[in-house]
Amino acid sequence: MPEKPHLLLTNDDGITAPGLRHLWRALKEHYRLTIVAPASEQSGVGLSITSRSPLYIRSVEWEDASAYSISGTPVDCVKMARSVILQESPDLIISGINCGSNAGRNVLYSGTVAGVIEGTTRGVSGIAFSTGDSKNSDYSSAETWIPTIVAHVLEHPMPRGTVLNVNFPKAKLGPYRGIKLTRQGRRHYTENPSEHQHPIEGHSYYWLGCRTIKFDEHEDSDIHWLERGYVTAVPLHVEEFTDHSHLREHKDCFEASVQKAQQP
Numbered sequence: 001m002p003e004k005p006h007l008l009l010t011n012d013d014g015i016t017a018p019g020l021r022h023l024w025r026a027l028k029e030h031y032r033l034t035i036v037a038p039a040s041e042q043s044g045v046g047l048s049i050t051s052r053s054p055l056y057i058r059s060v061e062w063e064d065a066s067a068y069s070i071s072g073t074p075v076d077c078v079k080m081a082r083s084v085i086l087q088e089s090p091d092l093i094i095s096g097i098n099c100g101s102n103a104g105r106n107v108l109y110s111g112t113v114a115g116v117i118e119g120t121t122r123g124v125s126g127i128a129f130s131t132g133d134s135k136n137s138d139y140s141s142a143e144t145w146i147p148t149i150v151a152h153v154l155e156h157p158m159p160r161g162t163v164l165n166v167n168f169p170k171a172k173l174g175p176y177r178g179i180k181l182t183r184q185g186r187r188h189y190t191e192n193p194s195e196h197q198h199p200i201e202g203h204s205y206y207w208l209g210c211r212t213i214k215f216d217e218h219e220d221s222d223i224h225w226l227e228r229g230y231v232t233a234v235p236l237h238v239e240e241f242t243d244h245s246h247l248r249e250h251k252d253c254f255e256a257s258v259q260k261a262q263q264p
Helices: 018-027 074-085 104-108 111-120 139-155 222-226 244-262
Strands: 006-010 032-038 057-060 066-070 092-098 126-131 162-168 179-181 188-190 194-197 204-207 211-213 231-237
Touching: 006 018, 006 074, 018 032, 018 092, 018 126, 018 139, 032 074, 057 074, 066 074, 074 111, 092 111, 092 139, 111 126, 111 162, 126 139, 139 162, 162 222, 222 231
Parallel strands: 006 032, 006 092, 032 066, 092 126, 126 162, 179 231
Antiparallel strands: 057 066, 162 231, 188 211, 194 204
16 A cells, blocks of 8 residues: 655644644545644744744644644745755645635735745645634635645645745635635735834834635635635745846946946
């Protein structure tokens, strides 16, 4: 009998988050699982790493899986999993299930998505799973869809540098109406600073806060389909960052202009 595929599970809500437990439950029957997740919540840390304080690895008791907590970010977790904990490269990195949506441009801040993006630098693709609700998330409904999505990605590997960003609609919309492979939308959170006065020292300090910025979304965006009760999956390509169109059109002008200005 062939050996089961090996999956690395991580998240940004922390090793004790219920979404991680549901992710493990969804996959435990069909895969070999290693869990490496932050020791505490790391929501919104994006691709940040820990470089000015030590990292600690702690073994965590977990039924039918090897589990570890890392005193750092989701990217730290993937780095330490590959450099210290694992003896082999996993077949896929799975992150989530996040408490709250990572649709639209919020993907740029997401620690959940950052975990799988880090995997692409090591030649390992991944899937990030998130729910639409930041409170009372319906992990159980999401759990039933995850095995099929993971199995499809393993059977139909994505191109190098591509990860899948999967979001589940809000629970109030009822049973999922289906799934759409679609494009990333534009909606995102922006700052909403709240000023306060320090009670003793008297100086001001702020909570960054947040508010939603909405756009007229493309009819085939994740935002559009999530609002209509569909699960969305967006292939994000992070292998090549270069704007080749700009490079072609401006290369000669840019180089000549700057070099000319530097001549005595």
